[in-house]
Amino acid sequence: MKLILAVIQEADVKNLLSKLIEKKYKATKLASTGGFLKARNTTLMLGVEENRVDGALRIIKENCKKRRVLDPIPPYSIGSHGEYINMDPVEYVVGGATVFVLDAFDYSTEIDK
Numbered sequence: 001m002k003l004i005l006a007v008i009q010e011a012d013v014k015n016l017l018s019k020l021i022e023k024k025y026k027a028t029k030l031a032s033t034g035g036f037l038k039a040r041n042t043t044l045m046l047g048v049e050e051n052r053v054d055g056a057l058r059i060i061k062e063n064c065k066k067r068r069v070l071d072p073i074p075p076y077s078i079g080s081h082g083e084y085i086n087m088d089p090v091e092y093v094v095g096g097a098t099v100f101v102l103d104a105f106d107y108s109t110e111i112d113k
């Protein structure tokens with residue numbers, strides 16, 4: 001069994017989850033925050049049989065878009081008189097998805113025995 005962790009943008013969650021559930025994948029949605037931009041995103045956790053990992057990755061790829069976002073907290077610098085000078089906001093390309101695939105064991109099936 002594998003555990004897929006997928007960090008995705010909030011705008012993609014609804015569509016992606018319905019496609020995954022339609023194909024009988026089980027998923028848990030966790031609220032998360034990007035360390036760099038400090039913007040909210042979503043982490044999906046999927047426990048998947050090894051032979052279904054590629055299918056899940058394909059669905060994630062098909063449903064998570066790249067987007068240009070502006071840093072919500074633009075940088076500033078301090079002028080020679082100690083005044084704040086606002087800098088132009090920086091644009092980043094976020095997504096499609098940041099995905100990790102880990103080895104996993106589903107202990108919940110053991111507890112029932």
Ligand code: 2BA
Nearest residue numbers: 007033034035036037038039041092093094095096097098
């Ligand atoms: P954030 O950390 O808020 O990063 C948002 C976007 O900012 C990134 O998009 C990337 O375009 C840019 N970025 C991140 N760190 C940077 C840096 N040190 N210098 C310049 N630009 C930087 P994505 O790469 O698509 O990442 C989207 C979100 O996925 C990240 O939000 C973070 O929550 C997660 N993520 C990405 N890589 C990760 C990793 N190696 N481990 C854990 N989470 C990760």
